[in-house]
């Protein structure tokens with residue numbers, strides 16, 4: 001059974017608290033990265049559970065636009081549009097060839113896509129460094 005991205009987002013908050021992990025920047029942003037990091041290893045073919053979460057953020061953003069609701073820019077979370085795009089960028093960065101459809105469908109401009117692999121490598125390296133000591137029992 002695949003757990004949704006939101007499960008790992010909340011688990012990330014718990015891990016940061018329990019393991020006293022450092023973050024540089026907002027914790028909400030860091031745990032979106034952690035969720036994407038964990039689920040990167042559960043992705044199949046051109047599918048990713050992280051993309052399911054991304055689509056939920058896009059749907060919520062579109063609902064708010066239709067309802068003419070104010071964007072909660074003061075919230076500790078990024079705006080739903082930003083969270084949608086971040087998740088799409090990070091998933092694409094994991095394997096540009098496998099997720100080429102994200103560019104072809106217009107979710108990701110080519111000019112932004114070229115920077116995604118490097119951004120993903122930094123996220124992957126950071127979470128590996130932070131979690132490895134706890135996963136290996138050292």
Ligand SMILES: [Zn+2]
Pocket residue numbers: 009010013028031
């Ligand atoms: Zn959160």
